[in-house]
Amino acid sequence: MNSQQNWKTLSCFIDLDCPWLRLIGEKLENEQGQILDYWRIEKADSVVIITLQNERLLFPRAMYRPGLGKVTLDFPGGRVSEGKSPLEVVPDILQRELGIREEAIIALTPLNETGWAINSSFSNQKLYGFVAQLSSNLIISPEYLAATYPTSKQGIKELLKNLTCLQCRSLLLEWQIQALSVD
Known part of the structure; x- marks a missing residue:
């Protein structure tokens, strides 16, 4: 079930940090070898x-x-x-x-x-x-x-x-x- 170890972060193309959130854009390689642009937000709970x-x-x-x-x-x-x-x-x-x-x-x-x-x-x-x-x-x-x-x-x-x-x-x-x- 743990396929996380098969995902690789290749690069970060944006890292915007502000008081309310942090926006991160990354290129990830999934377990099938596909390169994906992936966006995520880090926020306080x-x-x-x-x-x-x-x-x-x-x-x-x-x-x-x-x-x-x-x-x-x-x-x-x-x-x-x-x-x-x-x-x-x-x-x-x-x-x-x-x-x-x-x-x-x-x-x-x-x-x-x-x-x-x-x-x-x-x-x-x-x-x-x-x-x-x-x-x-x-x-x-x-x-x-x-x-x-x-x-x-x-x-x-x-x-x-x-x-x-x-x-x-x-x-x-x-x-x-x-x-x-x-x-």
């Missing part, structure tokens, strides 16, 4: 947090997504800074996106212990998911909050109509599957 309060899912302000050219609804999320673990960045993300202080998080549960490859053919980036249960008496400022959805079957069904981010959708569905396996 991502964290997405399902935020729950009083059996409702909370969403921060919708943000403009340049890749789509539109504003989308997403769970709170961000990049894992160099030298930090995915768990360590969660409080900063929740503070930035929902104005939530760390002490308002009453439970924080990882959905996956090892990151999932976002696009293993094109990128090294991994996705880490967490579920943050927030204090029931926490009041979140309306300036931070874009939407809430009940955690009921109907609420999830409605949410899936409005949630276009595949990372957010996959973590929501993973959370649902894990909840079913506990019951």
